Every structure is written in structure tokens, then in C-alpha cells.
């Protein structure tokens with residue numbers, strides 16, 4: 223996929239939903255059992271209930287599993303669909319591999335935005351920014367989360383599991399998701415990010 227700008231925010235995504243994975247429709251969007259008759263979600267995989275532009279991909283190494291889980295739960299409480307790409311166990315893994323799986327998900331159109339985490343957020347943001355269609359912003363505060371959208375049109379938020387606490391992380395996530403790109407002079411600069419001069 224190409225690196226298009228994020229869609230303008232739709233207000234604050236409406237009211238908080240009834241619970242994790244349960245959207246205003248009452249459907250359990252976390253249920254992936256194609257045989258399930260207990261929830262009322264349509265199971266035809268060709269008919270998405272959530273537009274891809276609203277799906278948020280998540281990935282981390284072992285250094286940020288707890289924070290990733292907290293962020294994922296927060297997104298679910300907001301009624302947002304997530305695509306959790308792991309890591310799924312406590313074993314030591316390599317953060318470039320998880321930047322790669324998230325890049326793949328965005329390239330393939332399975333999600334339009336992403337959240338990456340590692341111990342500091344540094345390694346995985348370096349890895350993510352090697353993909354020209356990703357603009358990954360490592361943030362530690364809400365102002366950076368706002369400006370990475372307004373000025374840089376970041377499509378991936380990066381957090382450090384060993385450096386950022388859950389409350390700050392949740393605020394950063396909300397600000398990242400709810401802030402639009404300003405365009406104007408910033409559009410010219412963002413365009414240059416995708417087309418660096420050959421050296």
C-alpha cells in the first residue's frame with residue numbers, strides 16, 4: 223500500500239462502548255470463531271464490520287508486552303478493533319522482526335495505523351522507519367503525540383514499555399488517534415520524507 227495520510231479524526235470515536243470488543247451494535251468484534259452462534263457478528267470474512275482504516279495494528283518485542291496489553295485493552299474499551307501481531311510469549315525476541323510484521327500488515331491493508339513498542343521504543347522505531355510507507359514516531363508525552371500527527375502525519379505511534387507508564391501511554395494513544403494532520407507547509411516536508419535524495 224502507499225503511505226496515504228490518516229483519515230481525519232471522527233470526533234472522539236463516539237461514546238465509550240459497552241466493553242472490550244463490544245461495539246455499539248452489541249456485536250462482539252473480538253470473536254473470530256466462524257462457527258460461533260453465541261454472538262451476532264456476521265462471520266462472512268469478505269464483509270468487514272470495521273473499515274480497515276479504523277483497524278489499529280499492534281506489535282512489540284518482549285520488552286513491552288505488559289504495556290502493549292494495556293494499550294490493546296484501552297483501544298478495545300474505546301470500541302476500536304485491533305490487530306495484535308505479538309509477540310505472544312515472554313521469550314526474548316528481536317524487535318526488527320515485529321516492526322516488519324506490522325509494516326506488512328499496513329502494506330497489505332489489514333490496518334491503516336499502528337502502534338509499536340519495545341523496551342525503549344528506540345530500536346523498533348529505527349526499524350519501522352526503514353519502510354518508506356511508515357512514519358513512526360517515538361513519543362513520551364502528549365505534546366509529541368499531537369505534533370507527530372499535526373506536523374509529521376505519523377501513521378505509527380511508538381512507545382517504550384520500560385520508559386513510559388500506562389497512563390501516559392493511554393493519553394498518548396488517544397491524542398495520536400484523535401489528531402488530524404495539518405497539511406500546508408507540513409505536507410511538502412512529509413512528501414520529502416518518502417523521497418529522500420540519492421546520496
Ligand SMILES: O=C[C@H](O)[C@H](O)[C@H](O)COP(=O)(O)O
Nearest residue numbers: 285340341342343344345346
Ligand atoms: O531498542 C531496543 C529495545 O529497547 C529492546 O526492547 C531491548 O533492547 C531489549 O533488551 P533485552 O534483550 O535486554 O531485553
